[in-house]
Amino acid sequence: MKFLARVEVGHQAGILDPQGATVQRALPALGYENISEVKIGKSIRLVIEANSESDAREQIEKMCEHLLTNPVIETYEISLVELTGDAAENSAGE
Amino acid sequence: MKFLARVEVGHQAGILDPQGATVQRALPALGYENISEVKIGKSIRLVIEANSESDAREQIEKMCEHLLTNPVIETYEISLVELTGDAAENSAGE
Amino acid sequence: MARRVAVVVFPGTNCELDVARAISSLGAHTESVFHLEDSLGSAEAVIIPGGFAHGDYLRTGALAQFSPIMESVSAFAAAGGPVLGICNGFQILTETGLLPGALQKNAGLKFLCASVGLSVASNRSVLTRTTTVGDQLQIPINHFEGNYICDRETLAQMKANDQIVLRYTDNPNGSLDDIAGVSNEAGNVVGLMPHPERASAEILGSVDGLVLLESFLAPL
Amino acid sequence: MIDKATYQALGLTDDEYEAIVELLGRHPNELEVAMYSVMWSEHCSYKSSKVHLRRLPTTAPWVLVGPGEGAGVIDIGDDLAIAVRIESHNHPSAIEPYQGAATGVGGIIRDIFSMGARPIALMDPLRFGSLDDARTRYLVEGVVAGISGYGNSVGVPTVGGELVFDDCYRENPLVNVFCLGILPKSRLVFARAEGVGNLAVLLGSATGRDGIGGASVLASAGFDDSSATKRPSVQVGDPFEEKRLIEACLELLDEGLALGVQDLGAAGLSCAAAETAAATGAGMDVDFTQVPQREPNMNPIEIMTSESQERMLAIVTPENLDRVLALCARWEVRANVVGHVTDTGRFRIFSGSFTGNDPADMSRCVADIPCASLGQGPVYERPQARPLDHAEVLLADPAPELLAMFPDGTDLSGELLRLLSTPTIGDSSWVWRQYDHQLFLNTVVGPGGDATVLRLPDTERGLALSVDGKARFCRLDPNTGARLGVLEAARNVACSGAEPRALVNCLNFGNPEHPEVMWQFSQAVDGMSEACSALGIPVIGGNVSFYNESRGADIDPTPVVGVIGVIDSLAAPPPGMAFSPGEHVVTLGTTLGEFGGSEWAYVVHGIDGGSPPVADLDAARYLHGLIRDLVSRRVVSAVHDVSDGGYGVALAEMAIAGGVGASLIPEDDQSHAAWCFSESASRIVVTVPPEKLSEVLTAAADAKVAARDCGTTGGTRLIVNGVFDVAVSDLATTWRSAVPLALGVNE
């Protein structure tokens, strides 16, 4: 089975996000007074072959812990979509 | 109304993603032979006050075009969740 | 010669003093213009120097394009005034839309500070008017996002209009078509990733940058 | 009342707690004990090292500020002064290499501009375990990226450093950072709170729960997996915030708007506020509710001891406040009045506004201690013990074994190539190409030479900088090793024609509760003192990092020094190290068969033990004087100091730099192997045009330095007759690929 995985990497609670804070500070001057809590993280997409959704998730969790994120300062959220038919063939991930 | 918006920023088709390619290259050596199409982009979260979901979306689209992304090289995908009750109060965005 | 050169300073800009030093060694006078100002005064030329405007957060040049001074810079450029963006300044000019294309992360995914070989590809721009196509220059680069990219049509158009100003002789960052610097159609707005001000004194190892800066200051 | 478990968890001993009770005349509350625990930690109080550091020579006529302030400052003439400091960020870098190194850079830069100096140069002495370990490779990549990411963006060039690999650092890398700033003497400012009623203004980042009891506690305790719970939340650096802070603070000083400036480091606001007041004998009242908070619901302990980065405290008069706030607003720097100066001598923290002695105000007082008491921590004279096997170690000379393996007549080409392929000796440009090392247009000699040379703007003069540490020599004999480190840094600086003017040190050692470590420490301080005294170099600042342990063992004693020299006339760059054809190769100094702790014995052949090379201080003085003279007069065309890997490596580096070979004859009163790879101290290789040869030899004789004409440069091979013969291109390939290969990166 093939899955398209999206991993959203964010900041651990309490960890400074200088990028988000800077963009936040800049917004009012650009006419956006109604925006708050800007946070900038990473988004990772990949295609994974696995025996089941839970198998895929488990593998990606391990990858997140070891390679894709730094658990000391980052959090991650995984979402999976099974790719079937054409999508699985081309697995464009898009 | 308050919404939590997530903007996933990716690469325009045809634009190289050297970061994704590098992670992709590193994976087999770490025992992941089953991963392909790694793409690394940005994830932006923010809280927006707007009159309606469509109003919120429109504003964020404008922000994406003007500020949050560079259309020459980047794409974006917006998702919105309304924040209600407590969530809207604290609007922790998390 | 342009005697009064405005050097635009954003929070995070860091090459403004270096540019001023190199420019004044050529006998011109620089004035630093803070990004919050809305006028370039009586400047005859404008330089946006390198650095990390707004920390390069979000994207290089992304926030800087909205500073009040950029409207004046755009107007100055539209009126044919010479505008030069160096490194971060180049990134800001592409974000502002005064120059085509964009600059993405170096192909090697590392910051790169090194002297590189350049070849003049066009002498139609303000930066290269006094040079000859094919001239070889040795000038330092200093960037993480210097990998020039644009779509195919833009590239074809730039070639047709002779807008590719400088090329790397040994591409250090993956730039499309070895592009190190480009101009707008009229040739009065130029951006380049290498830092001419860093090649402005014998004791620093090269004076090739002065060749470019002299051209930039030369009478139109 | 605080219970025993609480104060012990904060790292205070029973005696220390009793001392606090005595100082206060009562039991401290939680906030007070939290402040004391940080300020009295090893990291902040230097309680184990203080008694030893007093032995370092710290004075010279040109020293404006010695150890004790944010940075040391020297007068360099022309109404200019130089501020310098070095610090370690070892433990944070082991946890999160990118942010650990980045915040190390941020912290050292604040120390410099808090004195009124504009930071213009960084250096990064780095030490890691061997690169065959995946985690080490991750640490190297992360640390270098962190220094690059922060340093480049904040706009301070990284102009030199060190890159050393030894397995004793496997779990405990050493990330030291050095920063130098320049200031008009009139802008020199101190961390002083003066004038009753003056305001304490907090500048910069909002305060979060960063490193509560953090960096300092972490740096003051054993560091292994079991301490995971002690890990504070990792601090993230914001170079853009710091860049704005630099500009705002320097502008405040230029406009005469700040009477005192202090950076916020360990123990955050509480330390900065109390220290600035203690410096003048004044008092300070702070309202913690005025501190901008990054996170909701922070308690006063968190607010007052947070180690959030990119914050400064400025003391300003009420009349100037509006101008201060406007200036900060222009630079988008947060500025909040958080307190005011009093004449009580006490440091008081309030919850909410306060006017002084109104009893209603006092009910909101949450801490009340004598300002000076935070700096009156304990001083320990910890037990020392020379390791039992020390004599034995010194006697285990590797020379007989090596010379038996490589008798004269053996071709040493392969040995030379093996040395060049060790990552410690190999080309470090993979590291420093990632650093902006040219900003400000001062870099005349950047990383890659013996010393970094910066021109001083608007003068004809220059500065020479070198950072060095000789840990393997220190392990064999800490006194000699520390001397050798000073000699090497001073020699590097001399090779650019500079007169050394100041030294800063970063003393990285193991657990001070181990008597052997304290012995090493004391010995190293003695060796450093002796060398500095002999060379006339004052120690103007330093940093002690204890509790560096890896795999259950203390690291090798690793004193790192930075030497700053002044070049009087810098009209042209000093001679580099590159060979050019048709010149004489002259060696200066005396070679002995000294292999103890050498790269060849230890790294290439795995032979441990022996004595480090002799550190003859007189010989060093003569040599440095000679080379300074030869270089200043530009009589020599190339200069290179001899260090790791001996003559073999020094000659190879000169050949690689010039792309030119040489044909040389080895010395005949030494074995060939010793001539090539011994690491005897105080040696330099120069090249000399034929017409200057006799002048150089005469000058050397006059200076009491042994000099020998070994042959001439030219051709494409480096040939030492009967010893080795290698194509320069092969030397270059091996040397250049050493680090990338070991890191597993394609270059």
Ligand SMILES: Nc1ncnc2c1ncn2[C@@H]1O[C@H](COP(=O)(O)OP(=O)(O)O)[C@@H](O)[C@H]1O
């Ligand atoms: N981590 C680093 N950062 C910047 N420069 C470095 C680093 N490591 C080494 N260098 C530079 O490489 C050169 C060689 O270093 P090293 O072999 O330690 O010199 P030496 O033996 O003369 O003290 C020096 O100029 C040094 O500044």
Ligand SMILES: [Mg+2]
């Ligand atoms: Mg050297």
